[in-house]
Amino acid sequence: MSTGNMNFTLKVWRQKDANSSGKMVTYPAENISPDMSFLEMLDVVNESLIHKGEEPIHFDHDCREGICGMCSLYINGRPHGPKRAITTCQLHMRSFNDGETITIEPWRAAAFPVIKDLAVDRSAFDRIQQSGGFVSVNTGGVPDANIIPIPKVIADEAFNSATCIGCGACVAACKNASAMLFVSAKVSQLGMLPQGQPERWSRVQAMVAQMDEEGFGNCTNTGACEAECPKEISLLNISRMNNDYFSAKLFREEKVHDHGASGGE
Amino acid sequence: MSEFKQTFNSSLGKKLIMALTGLFLCTFLIVHLGGNLLLFCDDNGYSFNMYANFLTHFPPIEVVAYILYLAIIVHALYALILTVNNTKARPVAYVAHNDAPASWSSKNMGLLGSILLLFIVIHMGDFWYKYKFTHTVGYKEYRTNVLTNQTTVSDFTPADPTFEHSSTTEGDTEIIRVKDLHARVANSFSNVWYDLFYVIAMGAVAFHLLHGFQSAFQTLGWRHRKYTPIVKFIGTWFFGVIIPLGFALMPIVYYLKSLGR
Amino acid sequence: MSLDAKIPAGPLAEKWSKHKFNLKLVNPANKRKYDVIVVGTGLAGASAAASLAELGYNVKAFCFQDSPRRAHSIAAQGGINAAKNYQNDGDSVYRLFYDTIKGGDYRAREGNVYRLAEVSVNIIDQCVAQGVPFAREYGGLLDNRSFGGSQVSRTFYARGQTGQQLLLGAYSALNRQIHLGKVKMYTRTEMLDVVTIDGHAKGIITRNLINGNIETHSGHAVLLCTGGYGNVFYLSTNAAGSNVTAAWRAHKRGAFFANPCYTQIHPTCIPVTGDHQSKLTLMSESLRNDGRVWAPKTQEVAEKLRTKQLTAAQVKEEDRDYFLERKYPSFGNLVPRDVASRNAKEMVDDGRGVGGSGIAVFLDFADAIKRLGKEAVSAKYGNLFDMYYQITNEDPYTQPMRIYPAVHYTMGGLWVDYNLMTTVPGLYALGECNFSDHGANRLGASALMQGLADGYFVIPYTLGDYLASIGPKPVDKNNPAFAQTKQEVVERINKLLALKGTKTVNEYHRDLGHIMWEYCGMARTAEGLTKAKGLIQELRADFWKNAIVVGQNEEVNPALEKAGRVADFLELGELMVDDALMRNESCGGHFRLESQTPEGEALRDDENFAFVSAWEYKGDNQPEVLNKEKLEFEFVHLTQRSYK
Structure with a gap:
């Protein structure tokens, strides 16, 4: 289903639930279009995981137009990624360099415990x-x-x-x-x-x-x-x-x- | 819990304490620098020694001094409490290090503050403690002819080791005998390592205040479209540059002087 | 079954006040003995939950998001209508009523629409009192703008984020009641079924989205405020999570589904870039106040634009076709949404589309910038321009936006009477979830109005009437209906989890979307709809054989959530097609190619189709039965809509 020609290596925090400990897991993200939003890129990765019978990476999202506040993600050491004044769902893959390794973590705070993978309880x-x-x-x-x-x-x-x-x-x-x-x-x-x-x-x-x-x-x-x-x-x-x-x-x-x-x- | 206790135990209350003690310490720096500028008077330490004597013997100043020491302790203690709370607020650290677009000094107030605390301990031990509680500081005698206004200086050793200060008149000559902190300062500043530490500490002061001064106003909620730029200007230029530079010049100048001797 | 809409008799302007008087009241001391379930916390749900709790009822509110504040009402950009006539430009309750009826192409009830217009003024008062920061004039009073097809300035707005501000207002009212203990809030909880006892709604079955617990909740009444079903098209401006499941489950428990084929296609959305696309982003209709919509006059010029031999700015004035201004001189770029959408589609079908895919037309601000200055344009639309730039990487200040219609709103929904009660007693539907007020097409800035009208000013009155009639006796949670319904929910989940095929749920959803958009989108034909019905049936059968659903129930499992929702969409899709096929006329957002005027406008058939189609579920794989509620027009004269 992918249409693009960008490839990335993702390092993603995986954690089964609030009571389990988690770890960083590496996934390839292949054939990514620069016009995809960051979440759409994750959708592509998840589709391929589901095809392999693996659990998709869980992340919070809803409106996908930057207003509901549900999406989060700490991307390469920055909340909502490298660009200013936008949410993760508004971040597009053209903002990354082909071949880049992208680290994705949940929000970290004692008051925001992890629910699963990249989703936290706010x-x-x-x-x-x-x-x-x-x-x-x-x-x-x-x-x-x-x-x-x-x-x-x-x-x-x-x-x-x-x-x-x-x-x-x-x-x-x-x-x-x-x-x-x-x-x-x-x-x-x-x-x-x-x-x-x-x-x-x-x-x-x-x-x-x-x-x-x-x-x-x-x-x-x-x-x-x-x-x-x-x-x-x-x-x-x-x-x-x-x-x-x-x-x-x-x-x-x-x-x-x-x-x-x-x-x- | 009483309402005040509750207020000062809240996150904002602790910040209020930080801001108030911080600003108090800032004002002290102005006074301290003003006094220390007397070191640059070319009068064989007369003004400086008199100033040191005044500070340690004028009762209201004594009171203020103890408030000052308390402020330092409270400022450091609350910084510690806040830091511990803040560490607890993020028990799992991020893997990727962020390059959050915030100023370096604002992110390193704890480090800068620790350097300053170390400095204050050494600094006070060296001058204030020895001046006040030991007899290792020497004395000077200044004889001034009131007619010609000419002053001669000589070392002086009192019979009583607890001697502090005297002012007498012999005919046309006014004799002032006082503890010679100036010599102690000059002696300390002739040590290059000591000076280096001193200068580094003043660097820490600069960065600490660069953020701290304006941050205190932010914490107190004193932000205003018209006045905040002035606060930021003062915080940057006066507290971030002039004050630390003024302090740092003393060891440098005295070290250079010591080389010339 | 004959449908009684319970519209009060009497003059239009007195219907609601008379009706309010005739409604039974619940004794204040008894209110605390009633439990009310509210599903969904958008404008309708949050306002209803808060208002009912204020009255003293015990409310349980549910949302699938992590917070009630995330509901998709938050994404509404443009504004909210109200007949305040603050601008002294001739607005009135009657005019708002008339515009709404006409805009809906005479397929809505007079009584409901008049009430909507009537309470619109209270909504603004309420929101302002809550601290909603509406746009203001320098004198400190509220500002208005004219919006989508309206010739008076009656739209109140908060920059391009009106929905957000209104929702946060309702959310704050809800929060206050949560704080007071009158509302118990369940977040990350999805409703999966309605429990009925003796035909009355008495509770719901939910799934806790964190640990998979299947829970039963009882109440004296159930209010569905679960939004629209636009995501049946896969790509729409709805949020990723928006779904029909709550409404569809209610439908299967006896609530009729009305006018499912009435969908609104919003004319100004950012065009699709590829198959990876997960949603479409709407650009507020307010952009049409200053932007000019055009396409190249010839296919040659369009081709040059597509292949980037020409830029939009280089296209000469005489080579541009400002088609809305040309065809509709009096309304110009401000024609209603359905008209604007259909015309854009015509341009694209005519080979005059622009952008890489050729599926877009221009919305040009060059003249507005020349006339008002960049600064003024930025002040009005800055955030929209930024959003467009983020998504497309094109700067709308220097080159025209590319826009194309996208599914945005569904006028159809659960059938409700004047009291907002569905055909299941005790089960109510509010906001976009019901069908009642917009007819075949919704006017811009009216969705927010309807959601809040239902929640703040209608349901607090009408619900009491029902509750008073059933009495405050507690609902018996041991009634076998609860366990029975729960069991059915569990079985369905197990059935979904057993799917270990080869195709992801998302792929099915996308396929369904393609079918719906192709055959049940902006232009529909009997032939296409018949074909679509077969395709959907095949797809649904394939889904229950070949879909992959990973994971277990007892965990956070978005794949399972999505599978349940898509399974429901696969059923709804077929009903929409049935409805569209049955309605052999064009009206508002429903355009049958077979029924158009010589100028290509929607041609209604009032003689045969002036009714609400209300579909009755008769069992799995049984054809649904059509019930008709005849629409009576006592006060307005039905005319062919004309925006020329």
């Missing part, structure tokens, strides 16, 4: 969002959308933070496996918008506490996360989160409340 991110990454409004009974004017610069900046796809590349890139960029993006987005103000001080405390509980490392402001983020989320978000956190902890009276307790029956 539910820690969900739990952080659940701890406070929302505005507590119920469906219905909200004011007209145009009742609160939001300056365009604020809306745009909040949008920049909101573009995070939750892929975890920031954690993978960080030498400390810190999740600060991810967490701060949500804290910033809601912290900047008027809708997020009522819970601003409580939210940041709750989300940071959950982040700590998940076992991510600490931020040392190296900026590797920002450089590797496929959506170019800025370090500025971390700064904003820090500011909000310290304000909340040291100068505000708000405690972490039970978010949205007004909901329920």
